[in-house]
Amino acid sequence: MKVAILGYGNIGSGVAVVLHDNRELIKKRTGVDVELKYVLDLREFEGDPIREKLVHDIDTIVNDPEVDIVCETMGGVEPAYSFSKAAIQKGKSVCTSNKELVAAKGPELLRLAKENNCNYFFEASVGGGIPIIRTICESLRGEEITSIKGILNGTTNYILTKMEQEGADFDTVLRRAQELGYAEKNPAADVEGHDACRKIAILSSLMTGKTVHFEEIRTEGITQVTGLDFAYAKALGRSIKLLAMSKRTDEGVFAMVAPFMIPAEHPLHGVNDVFNAVYVHGTMLDDSMYYGRGAGKLPTASAVVGDVVQAVLATGRHIDCDWSEESLTLLSGAKIRHRFFVRFTGSEDGDLVKKYGADNVIRIPEDNGGFALVTRELSEQEFAALSKESTNMVSAIRLED
Amino acid sequence: MKVAILGYGNIGSGVAVVLHDNRELIKKRTGVDVELKYVLDLREFEGDPIREKLVHDIDTIVNDPEVDIVCETMGGVEPAYSFSKAAIQKGKSVCTSNKELVAAKGPELLRLAKENNCNYFFEASVGGGIPIIRTICESLRGEEITSIKGILNGTTNYILTKMEQEGADFDTVLRRAQELGYAEKNPAADVEGHDACRKIAILSSLMTGKTVHFEEIRTEGITQVTGLDFAYAKALGRSIKLLAMSKRTDEGVFAMVAPFMIPAEHPLHGVNDVFNAVYVHGTMLDDSMYYGRGAGKLPTASAVVGDVVQAVLATGRHIDCDWSEESLTLLSGAKIRHRFFVRFTGSEDGDLVKKYGADNVIRIPEDNGGFALVTRELSEQEFAALSKESTNMVSAIRLED
Numbered sequence: 001m002k003v004a005i006l007g008y009g010n011i012g013s014g015v016a017v018v019l020h021d022n023r024e025l026i027k028k029r030t031g032v033d034v035e036l037k038y039v040l041d042l043r044e045f046e047g048d049p050i051r052e053k054l055v056h057d058i059d060t061i062v063n064d065p066e067v068d069i070v071c072e073t074m075g076g077v078e079p080a081y082s083f084s085k086a087a088i089q090k091g092k093s094v095c096t097s098n099k100e101l102v103a104a105k106g107p108e109l110l111r112l113a114k115e116n117n118c119n120y121f122f123e124a125s126v127g128g129g130i131p132i133i134r135t136i137c138e139s140l141r142g143e144e145i146t147s148i149k150g151i152l153n154g155t156t157n158y159i160l161t162k163m164e165q166e167g168a169d170f171d172t173v174l175r176r177a178q179e180l181g182y183a184e185k186n187p188a189a190d191v192e193g194h195d196a197c198r199k200i201a202i203l204s205s206l207m208t209g210k211t212v213h214f215e216e217i218r219t220e221g222i223t224q225v226t227g228l229d230f231a232y233a234k235a236l237g238r239s240i241k242l243l244a245m246s247k248r249t250d251e252g253v254f255a256m257v258a259p260f261m262i263p264a265e266h267p268l269h270g271v272n273d274v275f276n277a278v279y280v281h282g283t284m285l286d287d288s289m290y291y292g293r294g295a296g297k298l299p300t301a302s303a304v305v306g307d308v309v310q311a312v313l314a315t316g317r318h319i320d321c322d323w324s325e326e327s328l329t330l331l332s333g334a335k336i337r338h339r340f341f342v343r344f345t346g347s348e349d350g351d352l353v354k355k356y357g358a359d360n361v362i363r364i365p366e367d368n369g370g371f372a373l374v375t376r377e378l379s380e381q382e383f384a385a386l387s388k389e390s391t392n393m394v395s396a397i398r399l400e401d
Numbered sequence: 402m403k404v405a406i407l408g409y410g411n412i413g414s415g416v417a418v419v420l421h422d423n424r425e426l427i428k429k430r431t432g433v434d435v436e437l438k439y440v441l442d443l444r445e446f447e448g449d450p451i452r453e454k455l456v457h458d459i460d461t462i463v464n465d466p467e468v469d470i471v472c473e474t475m476g477g478v479e480p481a482y483s484f485s486k487a488a489i490q491k492g493k494s495v496c497t498s499n500k501e502l503v504a505a506k507g508p509e510l511l512r513l514a515k516e517n518n519c520n521y522f523f524e525a526s527v528g529g530g531i532p533i534i535r536t537i538c539e540s541l542r543g544e545e546i547t548s549i550k551g552i553l554n555g556t557t558n559y560i561l562t563k564m565e566q567e568g569a570d571f572d573t574v575l576r577r578a579q580e581l582g583y584a585e586k587n588p589a590a591d592v593e594g595h596d597a598c599r600k601i602a603i604l605s606s607l608m609t610g611k612t613v614h615f616e617e618i619r620t621e622g623i624t625q626v627t628g629l630d631f632a633y634a635k636a637l638g639r640s641i642k643l644l645a646m647s648k649r650t651d652e653g654v655f656a657m658v659a660p661f662m663i664p665a666e667h668p669l670h671g672v673n674d675v676f677n678a679v680y681v682h683g684t685m686l687d688d689s690m691y692y693g694r695g696a697g698k699l700p701t702a703s704a705v706v707g708d709v710v711q712a713v714l715a716t717g718r719h720i721d722c723d724w725s726e727e728s729l730t731l732l733s734g735a736k737i738r739h740r741f742f743v744r745f746t747g748s749e750d751g752d753l754v755k756k757y758g759a760d761n762v763i764r765i766p767e768d769n770g771g772f773a774l775v776t777r778e779l780s781e782q783e784f785a786a787l788s789k790e791s792t793n794m795v796s797a798i799r800l801e802d
Contacts, residue, residue: 129686131540139532142710284703292689302685309543
């Protein structure tokens, strides 16, 4: 069987490595020899052995009946969407690492794959090497999942881990992460939470079977988190993580991305550096967690190739995924309820503890000009209303228990 | 589609609950109405509504062409083996939680399922609700797995966690675990490591594609672990866990079950109480971990029902599993290499540190009649030879890093 890779960047070149190095293993386990035939990229890669497989025109791939499987590792919605659609309409299975495209067009491409009796697989789009998509779609298909909470972005988790371990501030750690290649020159997609938002939109859709639109998910990044927040977190026996979460409540499904303070006993607490983890609760299963490298060339490529192997085994047969094009209306962000950690300047005037339903005032030596409270459970709306009245409020971080 | 349950004990009755409570969900996600038709058990269950489905003769189930799927939750090799075989030979898929049977006869039943174009699924046989079997067989099928390390027994993990947290001794905690129903009256299968041994035999077989015989796995339980060991572990920044592990080395595959001291930074360190976790390393994937309830009625039943759903979706089609009947010869236990934590009575005579290649003597206030060392890396054989010469040695626990 012949495979094509669309986009020879970090992940795409990793897929070429994994297909090459594990070719015998895949042959032994599937009985099929899977060979890379084409790589689509605009660049020329002079002197690189990949050049002999390089093509610049998607039609060469789409119109070659020898190609059964296409790995789309381009990122972004276009032209990845048009290319994937064209391949699927020719009955070729597509395996992708592209969360932007899956979040934007996943259910349509799934429907087209069904109509064309092939597959659209996207294991690598969430959690890098962590096999979370197939786990939810297949292993847990008989299970009612009630919440998913994840550390879904390696860059921000690396930054927060270093801020915690070294007491460094956000800008310093971001610069180092950029030097090490863990953060991009324009880090907005990661540090503003947009990447995690796409990923939790995908997981929320799989949890509910309907389409959760990422644009509707309340999303905050980590740029406002300070060293002082970590000093307070330590005093509270907590850490700060960028969590992407989705939860069924009696009122509806809520989803959000924001920094949260989580307690030391929580299994997500120990997920550090560029590692990711997804914490899944089901009514029968109870709690479970899936942990691994959430990014990186080879772990992510391994997930793409895992999909290729499944596509090989499912040749001529569509594997159904419970994700319809019908939209799910999320619970209004204003109604989501949490406790909040809140920092203030000045001194407690006696009313704040009562107003926010806090147990006590928290003071740490590092914050000599201020203090903090942990509020009772409040909706976002209630908290926003209360905080408008507090002119000496500095910042707030939600608590997860 | 009609389902039968063999054995109405803890797990079997859980399967009945999950099939009932999630019936609509399963219908929505598979398009198939899955109904429980029979429960096989020797007992009568007077007054229990299950009685109307109760049968005492396996032939009623095996000879009923309406029954497509059989859930085998009996435990033990016989009669579960004969019953499973009879069902498979009639083309019925079997979903099991029975690790004894899977470890003893798994590849044969898989071959029979292939010959009869049905399935033998065993997700619930390892790690309770943790979807580790399908992850290894399907998601990671394109990945070369090089090691699997697991906390695979909930009872022993509960006992070790309480010993650590409360400073209690083994016998006291075991009695409490028995009162709470976490340990059986005859706890040998758990505390001597036999249960974990069956489970790592299954995982090792899936890792290698050949049959690893559980009888060949070097297995030690937790009955020799003391409160003093935990005091030393704490001083070393470690915890003590019963690990079941399997690893590819240049000399071959080794497998063993034993208590290990593991460092605080290791993701398995935080796996407490009755939770289980499986830590998998692959050449491309790097490290990953799968965590959840390793036992318990509903989580384990959820895994059985997850298999039922997959069997429904795969009706008329065998899903291949890379596990042949060919035996794998494990590396001799004597060759397995680790560092060892070793306790001695009396005082260090000056030679022991050098003899065992230790960095220094470890003393803690709790052990006023003795001391401890951490050796250099030694094979089991080397360590056994050295320890024969040390008449003042009390006990040893291996280290995992």
